[in-house]
Amino acid sequence: MPKADGSEGSIFLGDVQVSKFAFRNPLKLTVADTTGRTWTVEEGYIDADERNYGLFDGDELIARLKIISSAIADPDCPTPFWSIGRIEVIDLYQGRGIASGLEEAGVTALGSPLASDLDQTLGGAGVWRRLIREAPGAIELHDANGLIGAVEYKHGSFVPDPWQFRETRLVRRP
Numbered sequence: 001m002p003k004a005d006g007s008e009g010s011i012f013l014g015d016v017q018v019s020k021f022a023f024r025n026p027l028k029l030t031v032a033d034t035t036g037r038t039w040t041v042e043e044g045y046i047d048a049d050e051r052n053y054g055l056f057d058g059d060e061l062i063a064r065l066k067i068i069s070s071a072i073a074d075p076d077c078p079t080p081f082w083s084i085g086r087i088e089v090i091d092l093y094q095g096r097g098i099a100s101g102l103e104e105a106g107v108t109a110l111g112s113p114l115a116s117d118l119d120q121t122l123g124g125a126g127v128w129r130r131l132i133r134e135a136p137g138a139i140e141l142h143d144a145n146g147l148i149g150a151v152e153y154k155h156g157s158f159v160p161d162p163w164q165f166r167e168t169r170l171v172r173r174p
Helices: 015-019 098-110 122-134
Strands: 025-032 038-046 050-057 060-068 082-089 139-143 146-150 152-154 157-159 169-172
Touching (some): 025 098, 060 098, 098 122, 098 169, 122 139, 122 152
Antiparallel strands (some): 025 038, 050 060, 060 082
16 A cells, blocks of 8 residues: 655645635634644535545644545445545644644544545655554454454554455545
8 A cells, every 4th residue: 555665755835725715614623733733624615525634823824634535546446435536734733743634634524434545645645553552442444355354453563454455445434
């Protein structure tokens, strides 16, 4: 699931991403970082196949979660779950737990399961690793035939190890 090159560059949430929040709708959800700072989750552009959630520091978009329908993510995918299209956090705020907090807020806002993509970046895999450690039993591993089982963190290892298998998805239940 992680990409072989593992390259993770600087994140710039430019005009295209910001335009998804031309009309900001604050939700009754918050994300706290590891320093104790809290942000209100805001909903941006939505339609039948896309949802956007963001965090702002004043008027600056500092983090964005794009969720896409399975019809867009992978039309041949046997799982009917919404998928993470992209999670972005600007450099200044990375490493504070904001991405996993925003992912959890997205699951809550959707009220339905959220799946990883088949080809995660190292940063994306890191978010899922943190979620597995923090929410035992809430993350499931699926393959083309369906559910393999819940993923747990035991004695320093993930069981089963989702990154050992190809063509699998992690699914977070609400």
